[in-house]
Amino acid sequence: METDLEAKRHELEEALNRITAEADEAVSRESLFVKR
Amino acid sequence: MLNWLKMSLLPPVGAWLIRLLGMAVRIRTEGADAVDDLYRQGGRIIIAFWHGRGLMLPLAYRGTEAHILISQHRDGELIHRIVSHFGFRSVRGSTTRGGVTALRQLIELGRSGVDLVVTPDGPKGPRQVAQIGVIKLAKATGLPIVPLTFSCSKKKSLRAGTASWSRIRLAEGCSCGGSRSGSLLTRWRRIWKPSGTSLRRP
Numbered sequence: 001m002e003t004d005l006e007a008k009r010h011e012l013e014e015a016l017n018r019i020t021a022e023a024d025e026a027v028s029r030e031s032l033f034v035k036r
Numbered sequence: 037m038l039n040w041l042k043m044s045l046l047p048p049v050g051a052w053l054i055r056l057l058g059m060a061v062r063i064r065t066e067g068a069d070a071v072d073d074l075y076r077q078g079g080r081i082i083i084a085f086w087h088g089r090g091l092m093l094p095l096a097y098r099g100t101e102a103h104i105l106i107s108q109h110r111d112g113e114l115i116h117r118i119v120s121h122f123g124f125r126s127v128r129g130s131t132t133r134g135g136v137t138a139l140r141q142l143i144e145l146g147r148s149g150v151d152l153v154v155t156p157d158g159p160k161g162p163r164q165v166a167q168i169g170v171i172k173l174a175k176a177t178g179l180p181i182v183p184l185t186f187s188c189s190k191k192k193s194l195r196a197g198t199a200s201w202s203r204i205r206l207a208e209g210c211s212c213g214g215s216r217s218g219s220l221l222t223r224w225r226r227i228w229k230p231s232g233t234s235l236r237r238p
Contacts (some may be wrong), residue, residue, distance in 0.1 A: 012156060013166040015183045016086055019067075020164075021188035026066075036237050 040112075047117035051094075054118075058095045061188065068098060071182055075099055080151050082169055082177070085184045089160040092186045094122035101125070102151040105142060107159040108133050130159045131167055139169060146177030 064093040074081060075098065083102070085093070093104075104119055106112045116126040127145070129138025146152050152173065156166035174181050 008171045009166050009168050020185040023185050027187045
């Protein structure tokens with residue numbers, strides 16, 4: 001049971017790190033200034 | 037007196053700064069379709085984001101009622117007062133103080149049909165290392181966890197009070213002539229739900 005919870009905890013951690021890295025990467029390709 | 041001024045003045049100022057940033061930056065949202073679908077079906081979620089990535093939550097939230105887990109520390113009180121300007125409610129507690137009571141409250145709220153918001157690595161870190169509490173919360177309520185993050189193209193990181201291990205990210209809007217701005221990317225992940233019968237509502 002604890003192993004199951006730990007696996008889910010790890011999965012969440014990975015998901016958060018992945019979307020955060022993807023979001024940072026996506027905006028890093030953008031110009032610092034954009035026309036509204 | 038100083039503390040009273042801080043607690044009285046900073047929350048409305050902070051809330052307005054967030055609103056101003058929201059107006060100054062171009063906000064792009066990704067991955068929210070699944071969340072919107074779930075809301076349309078009457079579902080509720082647990083929103084999870086890393087400490088330091090949640091400042092723009094008021095601009096990203098898509099539901100109708102959310103309760104945020106906020107520490108009982110003085111900085112937590114400040115955050116509680118700021119987010120209350122946006123209609124968010126708070127449950128006070130953390131792994132270091134009031135955690136058990138807060139978890140019980142969150143479970144009751146989650147089962148009653150509202151959204152829950154947690155920072156899995158807060159309030160003392162380590163940074164970007166999830167604690168087990170959010171998984172236990174998902175198991176007890178049966179709610180899906182939806183990871184959320186935001187990132188900005190022109191950013192400043194501020195050290196945040198006692199939570200010095202974290203860095204609060206600010207989208208730094210530029211008001212030059214009112215024609216330029218930074219941009220803010222809000223990214224939701226597709227619905228993430230603990231799978232397997234052991235993590236569903238008992």
